[in-house]
Amino acid sequence: MKLFLILGAINGFLAVALGAFGAHGLEGKIPEKYLKTWQTGVTYQMFHAGGLFVVAFLVDKFTNIGVFTTAGWFFLVGIILFSGSLYVLSVTQISVLGAITPLGGLAFLGGWLLVGYAAIRYL
Numbered sequence: 001m002k003l004f005l006i007l008g009a010i011n012g013f014l015a016v017a018l019g020a021f022g023a024h025g026l027e028g029k030i031p032e033k034y035l036k037t038w039q040t041g042v043t044y045q046m047f048h049a050g051g052l053f054v055v056a057f058l059v060d061k062f063t064n065i066g067v068f069t070t071a072g073w074f075f076l077v078g079i080i081l082f083s084g085s086l087y088v089l090s091v092t093q094i095s096v097l098g099a100i101t102p103l104g105g106l107a108f109l110g111g112w113l114l115v116g117y118a119a120i121r122y123l
Helices: 002-025 032-061 067-092 095-099 101-122
Strands: none
Touching (some): 002 032, 002 067, 032 067, 032 101, 067 095, 067 101, 095 101
C-alpha cells in the first residue's frame, strides 16, 4: 500500500508541476499543437496518479488479491510510456516518438481491466 501511495503522490506532484511548466514555461516556445499534446500527457498522468491511490487502498483492504498490485504497476508503466512519450514528443517534435504512446495507453487499459476483473471476481 505504502509504495502505491508514494507513487501516486509523486505522480500527482509531477503532473501539477509539469502542467504549470507547460502553461508558463513552454508557451510561445513550442507550437500550440504540441502544447495541447503536453497537456494531454499531464491530464492522463493526473488521472492515473489518482488510480495509483485507488490501487493503494485496494491493496491495503484486500491483501490476498495480487491483481490489484499488477494493476498499479500497469498504471505506472502507462504514465511513463504514455505521458512520458508525449512530454518528449512535445519538446523535441520528433514524431516517431508518438509510436510509444499507444503502448502506454494499452498499459492504462490493462490496469483498468484488472481492477474491473478483480471487482467482479473477488468482491
